[in-house]
Amino acid sequence: MTEARTRAERKEQTRQALLDGTLELSSDRGFANVSLREIARSAGLVPTAFYRHFASLDELGLALVNDGIRALRLMLRDARKTSGTSSARQSLEVLSKHMLANPELFRFLYRERFSGSAVVRNAIESELTLIVRELTVDLARVPVTDEWDTDDLEMAADLIVSAMMNAMATYLAASPVDRDDVLARSGKQLRLILVGVTGWRPSRR
Template sequence: MAGSRAEKKEQTRQALLDRTIELVHDRSFGSLSLREVARGAGIVPTAFYRHFASMEDLGITLVEDSMRVLRRALREGRRDLAKSGMPIARESLAILQRHVHAERAKFQFLVREQHGGVAEVRRAIDTELRLFSRELAIDLARVPALAQWEADDLEVAADLIVSIMMTTVADLLDGDGRPATEDALIRRAEKQLVMVLLGMGEWRT
């Protein structure tokens, strides 16, 4: 019985997250009310607080869930880093593109709220992106050609790569979805990444 209650609670919690993603398809998170989110998940507003402390808490949880998708995409993009010596721009972007197509709503939420009006959600996204950059910097430090780099320089390079990836996500979401358009966006992003990677090869502190 206890297990059944726990399962039901988790299902309701997930329903709140899913409903929120649906509602922010063409709206900002800040425009949502607790009442409409609860109603969409099939519960009364007061029951919302059994799952989240506030709308901001729900938003932060949604950031964490959505960022797991982005983290998976970026990790896959650099999984052969040690073997290849440097990230492969085209391959990394192709992986990112597939994830954007598969989880479009979550990526739309992240891009829109990255500079949105709810400070707690905005800060949560910023924190997650900084963690991504640090993870990438650690991976870059394992590349023999970058062994002598200062930690600060590695983090700057990682910030540039993550920024290009996020801009590419936004461009893909804003595009018309046609293969030719997306191909052009990916080629442009590839050039940007290659320029960064080539510059890294020549950089001296």
Template sequence: MVNECMLTVMTEQAQTRNERKERTRQALLDGTLALAADRGFAALSLREIARSAGIVPTAFYRHFASLEDLGATLVDDGVTALRLALREVRRNSDAGLAETVRFVFGQVAERRELFGFLIRERHGGSTALRGAIALETQLIVRELVADLSRLRALDAWSPRDLEIAADLLVSTVADGIAAYVAAAPRETISIIDRTVMQMRLIALGIGAWTPRQR
């Protein structure tokens, strides 16, 4: 009985430590987003990020290996999660173009501060962060290329043709997200509707275009 009680206490203590560690880790991520909104990620120091979470700088390394590791985690939280979610949407054959676009904006709305950070940093001062965002974006393009290649109407298209089309679609949505996160709440619906229309026009162009017209 004593051993069981000790085991229970130790388990509860471990859970409490893990919960505290997770709260601190999230505080570091949230503090980074708040600080980067004013000056950009490249201008931030480890010391001020640690201070935003209420910890000493040396304690930062209990959660992240470096500032670049923290930045990569934010990319994972945003672009990677969105890529995986889109993969699930594409598996639903009933999901149309408009539904997919609106799904993307729904994800952005839930984490607007994070996506605002990613949009700013994709052309920001941190080379490592730009590279991580570009890599994840390219993975989305590649998965879209695979989807387009399955369309019988595009059988005559070369891999490069498909990549150009996929890149155009992804870039259009990225531009829409950039406008969305910078807009006033009353403007967001019109931005989503405009992005849906742009995607429909691109889809119509893809359907009418053939490689012979180049």
């Protein structure tokens, strides 16, 4: 292993330690109430060393948003491969695996969507808007919805994304013994939306 690779690996480990420390520190008081000094200390760094990894606290928060949204985006891509109901539970199971592997990351994503840092909050909303737009484009290619107006397509896309976000929040708040029930109910809700999509007949203006 080269010295350069070892250095890069150490830098990545430290960066991850900063991200993990931020999630832990913000879990009970929100990202906006955590200081740079505290985050640096959680990774065993002096405050000035923080800037070797992130230009600011906002940049660190955006990195966490990107990590969480990426997993959500991949799961939603899987969900929209069909306009039917067969992929609903499978997609939710994929999401649950991501959440169980990174529970604090997804709690951060849901919590910061509604409170705290404006930069992080706006980034989450922007990412979710992009997901809705991406889903809207895909729905326009499905035979059942290919003649819909853009407003109707966006409405259907927004319903699907909102259902996924609500499923995520409910799943994370549930006790381990209740998570299977939450998953089953969320799957039914998503299937209900998808059935509604296939049966919807937009009004012609």
